[in-house]
Amino acid sequence: MKTNKRAPAIFTFQFHNTSSVFSKIEQKLKMLPKLHLSTVNCSTKLLNCNGVINLILKDKLSQKSLSRFWEPVQQRAYSSKAIKMSAWQVHEYGGLDQLSLSTTARAATIKHPSELLIKVHAASINPIDVRMMGGYGKNLLNVMRKQKDTMNYGTEFPLTLGRDFSGTVVEVGCRVTKFKVGDEVWGAIGAFRPGTHAEYTVTSQSEISKKPSNLTHVEAASVPYVAATTWAALKTVGHLDHTKASGQRILILAGSGGIGTFAIQLAKAWGMNVTTTCSTDATDLVTSLGADTVVDYTTSKVWSELQRMKRFQYILDPLGGDMTDKAANFLSPWKNSKLVTLNFPLLKNSDEMGVVAGLVKSAVTAGLTTLKGIQSGGSIRWAAFNPNGQALDVVRRLVEDGKIKPVVYQVFPFLEAHSAYQKVIDGHLRGKVVLDFEPA
Numbered sequence: 001m002k003t004n005k006r007a008p009a010i011f012t013f014q015f016h017n018t019s020s021v022f023s024k025i026e027q028k029l030k031m032l033p034k035l036h037l038s039t040v041n042c043s044t045k046l047l048n049c050n051g052v053i054n055l056i057l058k059d060k061l062s063q064k065s066l067s068r069f070w071e072p073v074q075q076r077a078y079s080s081k082a083i084k085m086s087a088w089q090v091h092e093y094g095g096l097d098q099l100s101l102s103t104t105a106r107a108a109t110i111k112h113p114s115e116l117l118i119k120v121h122a123a124s125i126n127p128i129d130v131r132m133m134g135g136y137g138k139n140l141l142n143v144m145r146k147q148k149d150t151m152n153y154g155t156e157f158p159l160t161l162g163r164d165f166s167g168t169v170v171e172v173g174c175r176v177t178k179f180k181v182g183d184e185v186w187g188a189i190g191a192f193r194p195g196t197h198a199e200y201t202v203t204s205q206s207e208i209s210k211k212p213s214n215l216t217h218v219e220a221a222s223v224p225y226v227a228a229t230t231w232a233a234l235k236t237v238g239h240l241d242h243t244k245a246s247g248q249r250i251l252i253l254a255g256s257g258g259i260g261t262f263a264i265q266l267a268k269a270w271g272m273n274v275t276t277t278c279s280t281d282a283t284d285l286v287t288s289l290g291a292d293t294v295v296d297y298t299t300s301k302v303w304s305e306l307q308r309m310k311r312f313q314y315i316l317d318p319l320g321g322d323m324t325d326k327a328a329n330f331l332s333p334w335k336n337s338k339l340v341t342l343n344f345p346l347l348k349n350s351d352e353m354g355v356v357a358g359l360v361k362s363a364v365t366a367g368l369t370t371l372k373g374i375q376s377g378g379s380i381r382w383a384a385f386n387p388n389g390q391a392l393d394v395v396r397r398l399v400e401d402g403k404i405k406p407v408v409y410q411v412f413p414f415l416e417a418h419s420a421y422q423k424v425i426d427g428h429l430r431g432k433v434v435l436d437f438e439p440a
């Protein structure tokens with residue numbers, strides 16, 4: 001919705017044009033006295049696939065009340081399928097006892113021309129889902145949800161968790177160019193969106209990619225969130241040029257978890273020399289994924305062992321805390337080395353201090369961390385998950401070439417989400433926990 005602030009206010013709505021829907025909307029708009037419309041101007045000709053309605057309002061109307069009016073209109077315009085769906089949701093923050101299955105959850109519906117409605121066949125569970133269940137990130141995410149209010153991305157509660165999926169496209173917005181109904185896709189979606197632990201999810205075409213043809217949906221669902229996060233760390237923040245990465249040394253801390261098992265394989269696919277840390281029972285796993293050197297952090301003095309090695313050009317630190325400080329000592333001062341930590345403090349700070357103070361504190365900490373990085377002879381940066389369909393395109397090709405394999409630790413039927421979440425809460429994961437929506 002675009003607004004022209006000069007009076008009279010002009011609100012322009014653009015939507016998917018199916019002519020029958022369009023004429024119904026046009027009639028409904030004309031019948032709505034509350035809007036104080038002086039003019040309703042509808043056109044189907046301005047854009048190829050969109051209808052455009054210009055509303056010229058007689059008096060000032062808050063954007064909020066206009067949005068409330070717009071929601072049902074918009075749903076009809078974009079999405080013809082009014083469906084109830086099953087979804088795992090929380091109605092207030094807390095522990096696992098807050099997670100309940102709703103079989104009449106509000107349907108996921110397309111709200112923007114570049115979005116798609118996807119039937120979810122499988123979705124993974126990530127540590128962030130457990131944290132969000134407890135309220136992690138609520139302050140900042142609520143600001144994001146409000147900013148996107150005109151698009152109706154949903155309210156805080158009921159909160160549907162789940163950030164990635166493998167599924168089938170069942171409906172497309174009119175500006176979707178890369179995908180069509182029936183395509184099998186995988187993706188990881190923004191944290192402000194209603195999640196994927198539901199029968200249907202809506203996402204933008206920029207957040208997804210075609211599913212690798214050689215994977216089942218369960219296998220595919222284990223990859224997108226960790227892949228997008230690792231990409232953000234190594235490529236977006238770490239500026240790793242994979243065409244020149246061959247032979248470079250990378251230290252991947254915590255190689256046995258979701259992030260680690262993916263990151264080891266990505267680094268090996270790019271020809272890097274990988275050192276990783278894990279506990280005893282995971283050494284065979286990380287070796288089988290290609291790790292060149294494995295340090296068992298439960299039996300060795302991990303930091304003194306790393307001290308004896310050649311320094312690293314890249315360090316990926318998923319866990320943070322004092323690990324980041326210790327790892328900084330192993331950067332190579334001669335190689336413009338980079339340490340990227342996933343211990344991103346912004347959401348936590350804004351939960352504890354409010355959004356503005358949290359932003360300020362995070363910026364100050366970022367400055368101090370940068371300084372510490374310079375003192376170490378390299379750089380230290382934070383990275384966070386970011387949906388990225390283009391990265392998934394690259395990863396799909398690596399999967400289809402056999403260079404990356406999904407590491408699925410345990411699969412649970414959709415109806416057993418409680419046990420699946422408990423598995424993630426218990427920790428010591430060796431790859432990913434996946435919910436199968438269509439178990440045999």
Ligand SMILES: NC(=O)C1=CN([C@@H]2O[C@H](COP(=O)(O)OP(=O)(O)OC[C@H]3O[C@@H](n4cnc5c(N)ncnc54)[C@H](OP(=O)(O)O)[C@@H]3O)[C@@H](O)[C@H]2O)C=CC1
Binds near residue numbers: 253258278385428
């Ligand atoms: N900022 C962001 O956007 C994101 C941040 N993350 C963060 O990355 C972290 C890892 O995520 P993910 O891999 O999915 O989590 P997982 O739970 O899948 O894996 C964590 C792994 O770390 C191992 N581990 C625990 N302690 C140590 C240690 N001291 N040294 C080496 N390994 C250890 C665990 O096994 P064991 O205990 O048996 O050794 C486990 O295998 C999470 O804390 C998460 O918050 C993840 C994604 C996005």
